[in-house]
Amino acid sequence: MTEKTLKLSEQPLKLESTRVWRTYSGGKVLEEWQGRPDPQDGDRPEEWIASVTRARNNRSEASPDEGLSEVSLAGDATVLLKALIDADPEAFLGAEHVRRYGANTAVLVKALDSRSRLAIQVHPDRDFARDVFHSAFGKTEAWYALGGREIGGEPPYLLFGFKPGVTREKWRELFEKQDIPGMVDCLHRIQLVPGETLLIEGGVPHAIGSGCFLLEIQEPTDYTIRVERTTPEGNPIPDELCHQGIGFEKIFDCFHYEALTLEETLARYRIPPVVLDEGDGFRVIELIGAGHTDKFRLQRLEVGKALDCRNDGQFSILAVLAGSGRIRYSDRVMALRQSQTVFLPAGLTVFRIEGDPGHPLELVRCFPPR
Numbered sequence: 001m002t003e004k005t006l007k008l009s010e011q012p013l014k015l016e017s018t019r020v021w022r023t024y025s026g027g028k029v030l031e032e033w034q035g036r037p038d039p040q041d042g043d044r045p046e047e048w049i050a051s052v053t054r055a056r057n058n059r060s061e062a063s064p065d066e067g068l069s070e071v072s073l074a075g076d077a078t079v080l081l082k083a084l085i086d087a088d089p090e091a092f093l094g095a096e097h098v099r100r101y102g103a104n105t106a107v108l109v110k111a112l113d114s115r116s117r118l119a120i121q122v123h124p125d126r127d128f129a130r131d132v133f134h135s136a137f138g139k140t141e142a143w144y145a146l147g148g149r150e151i152g153g154e155p156p157y158l159l160f161g162f163k164p165g166v167t168r169e170k171w172r173e174l175f176e177k178q179d180i181p182g183m184v185d186c187l188h189r190i191q192l193v194p195g196e197t198l199l200i201e202g203g204v205p206h207a208i209g210s211g212c213f214l215l216e217i218q219e220p221t222d223y224t225i226r227v228e229r230t231t232p233e234g235n236p237i238p239d240e241l242c243h244q245g246i247g248f249e250k251i252f253d254c255f256h257y258e259a260l261t262l263e264e265t266l267a268r269y270r271i272p273p274v275v276l277d278e279g280d281g282f283r284v285i286e287l288i289g290a291g292h293t294d295k296f297r298l299q300r301l302e303v304g305k306a307l308d309c310r311n312d313g314q315f316s317i318l319a320v321l322a323g324s325g326r327i328r329y330s331d332r333v334m335a336l337r338q339s340q341t342v343f344l345p346a347g348l349t350v351f352r353i354e355g356d357p358g359h360p361l362e363l364v365r366c367f368p369p370r
């Protein structure tokens with residue numbers, strides 16, 4: 001029997017691995033999860049998934065396309081996801097999405113594994129991004145904790161949100177003195193709990209601690225303002241990477257000086273999961289919904305048997321956290337295994353996810369804003 005002819009925008013697209021250089025080290029747990037031989041920590045601790053966003057690393061030796069994801073085609077051929085989308089935005093992203101956001105997915109997904117703590121940083125909200133970077137997107141982000149490891153006897157942890165008593169003047173003074181313990185002490189600290197989701201709005205100071213393995217969903221930019229001029233591992237950070245070209249004076253405008261207690265911070269930013277649908281051999285859990293942010297949505301899918309899905313005129317992105325199985329679409333099948341990532345174009349309207357007996361699939365499904 002001959003297969004039906006399908007356009008690329010009508011089929012699931014397997015994504016190649018896209019590792020990206022960062023100022024912090026990590027990646028060993030990520031590589032273990034990916035089943036790579038000889039997993040190692042290094043200077044590319046992040047996997048960018050379905051990315052149409054270029055990394056802002058300011059490194060002359062790197063490719064100008066660093067950060068852009070490639071799609072695997074037949075044989076060993078690959079093509080940039082961005083090139084496919086640019087050639088036919090509506091078919092891949094959906095007409096309504098293109099009307100609102102142009103030929104941009106409006107979302108970026110990452111798997112991130114830190115051996116060392118990240119530098120204390122902040123990302124722009126939409127207003128700051130528009131006024132200062134002339135960008136339609138800021139960098140609100142959310143972390144879905146997958147697991148982690150102890151580093152030097154310390155369990156994985158997160159720093160975020162100003163504590164009561166922190167003012168713009170105090171923050172600036174600590175920056176000028178480069179008083180790192182003082183800056184760390186201005187932020188709330190919590191332990192990373194696998195399965196928890198935190199939403200970090202643009203403007204909120206934060207630093208992912210050492211030993212964290214998480215999935216991140218965010219707006220599609222790489223604007224990171226870093227207030228530590230030397231990384232926790234002792235490497236100087238070039239000024240341009242700290243202030244992103246806007247100068248040190250301006251960076252203090254990017255922070256939201258809203259000092260909340262830990263309870264208030266967690267009540268605002270920790271998002272409890274909600275079961276949306278459950279049946280014989282599947283569960284669909286909302287991790288981030290439209291009520292939490294208008295920047296993206298995130299679901300966890302658990303598929304022991306089968307789950308019928310629709311794309312409803314929008315694309316979505318899958319990452320297989322664990323298990324194995326397949327996607328059935330039209331008259332075809334695509335195998336799924338742990339760490340596989342897949343772009344599901346808007347033109348793929350219906351598909352079925354099936355888990356293998358004894359190896360139920362655990363997946364995240366990432367959506368752009370509605």
Ligand SMILES: O=P(O)(O)OC[C@H]1O[C@](O)(CO)[C@@H](O)[C@@H]1O
Nearest residue numbers: 022023024118119121208224226
């Ligand atoms: O400043 P660093 O350590 O390179 O970290 C940047 C990283 O921080 C994050 O914003 C997470 O907080 C990632 O999206 C980003 O790649």
